[in-house]
Amino acid sequence: MARTVQAEPSRPQPAAGRYNAQAVRREERLVTAAVYTFLVLVSLPLAVGYGWLLLNSFSTELAHGVWPSGFTTRHWRFLFEPPSPYYPDLWRTTWNTLWLAVGMTITMVAVSTPTAYVLSRMKFRGRNAFLALTLVLHAFPGITLLIATYYVLRWLGLLNSIPGVFLVKAALMLPLGIWVMKGFYDGISWDVEMSALVDGASRIQTWYKVMLPQVLPGIASISIFSFIYGWSEYIYVITFIQDKNAWTLSSYINAIVGDFRFLDYGLLSATALFYIAPVLLFFIFTQKYLMRVTIGGTKGGS
């Protein structure tokens, strides 16, 4: 109560008593203010970073390398013509990035959804070993496999191709996807599945008519993660793809950072924003979807 007394010392204290509504409300307001202040301070560096990108992409120069000044749209010309003949077509590159993200998403969903069902519902020899192994694989740093996977891809003829990248990337991310999906399947009661069987469904029909609709939130979440990871993939793209026709936006930015004698911060900022925007939009939409689908289930059930 000491804080409330300090805040308004002139006002006479309300009649002494244990149930002081005003004091409680004032204290709640102070706590809320403190929480907001803390959150703003913590998110400030991020906000400043994005703000700097935005300002920079529209300003003529950077005073002392940090302070943007003047207004220009010159940095956004890359949308219509390549910054130099060295660069491939931007839209083709964007298309490749999308193909990588979507391919990654499809692979993840297509493999982890049925795999997790089997691991969640069926008993077979080696099931526990398999589950343990997937966990270990997930902990395995993918970067150590870079050279080996390069050779595998070359042998398969998948170097310089988008599917090559998303297959490798999905393979490394699958343990996570399988575990997430398994968690969602585990949450569905056996009764519901047995009920479908008694109602006349086959095991497969039960899976896609009764189980799949109930794990949609899981599918949504691994789709979102896969899409974002695929879209922002860097190291596998620049390692496995040299052919400019197969570049993605991260190769494009990599080239801007690496190839100019004087780094063009304006161009870098503009392309970076261009790269970020779809992910931000995607996240805003899918997050809404996620929020909606997780409120499901039945009262008596499960």
Added chain:
Amino acid sequence: MARIRLHRLTKSFGTVQAVKGVDLEIEDGELLALLGPSGCGKTTILLMLAGIYRPTSGDIFFDDQRVNDVPPKGRGVGLVFQSYALYPHMTVYDNIAFPLRLRKVSREEMDRRVREVARIAQIEELLQRKPSQLSGGQQQRVALCRALVKEPDLLLLDEPLSNLDARLRIETRTEIKRLQRQLGITTILVTHDQVEAMTMADRVAVMRAGLIEQLSTPIELYERPANLFVASFIGDPPMNLLPMEYRPDGGKPQLVNSHLSVSLPEAARAGLEQSSSNAVVLGVRPEDIRLVPEPVDGMPAGEVFMLEPLGRDTLVDVRVGQQPIRVLVPGGTEIRPGTRVWLQWDWDRQHLFDARTEARLGVNADAGRPAAAG
């Protein structure tokens, strides 16, 4: 409609034997209850009948056809789970229509049947809702509709009332029994609640540890429990079970323990002689005992220890020596704790059991007890 027969049915999960050889016959149109404490194997039998579990050994016959290897979809069984197991992503209509869609029933017929069964269960106005928008009782009706819409030969109900509140339970009990009579469907009800089993079923199979202890009508279970387990399980408040020693010598046969002694008429001797030893258990239901203020020849005296008013009746805890005995007397009793009373009951209302084998003693002691379920 179907006649169901189980022949030496067993089911093991790893090293645990959940069902240990059950023989059972269910008549066409009969409502039979499997009653027992949790873990007695009753739900396992139900799931074997539904085709979810495959029997470890033994056979299941539907109308003389062996169905052990028939998958659930080929059995014509409707099943209502304790949890209702509704499909949360489908509307009530789609939940009920699901079995018909799988059978490729024409759209018109499906619609007609869904609406018909919804009308019978009085949930027509709920058809467009999702299960999460329904109360427990409504969900239960939907689950029942989904089981009935297929017009099953056999209806299986797994603890259908245990998720409902007390009042709704009584209504639904009557409702289910009415529906079952009306449609004439052979029905098996699994429950741990004796009231549910006794009120709904034509016959009750009391189960313990994977075996049927007694199969008979509800009244028979209450009047002539086949063994100690059934005697203690059926009846609320439970039967008084007093371990006694049989003294055959002297004038009348006597039952004695350290707190009390009871002398029995000569007619009881034949039953008592069947006992494998002199250790027997005397059972008397609280509602069969009267409290009298005067000494009764051969009957024990005790002191009133505590009263539990139940409304219509009052449960009186009488101590005979250190031995507590429960007695049910009319609600407005004048008896107070500390009063000295004499206990009295009719000879034909008492039950005698062999303490070692737990079997009922007396003429026709084995009536109603299935031969192979021992």
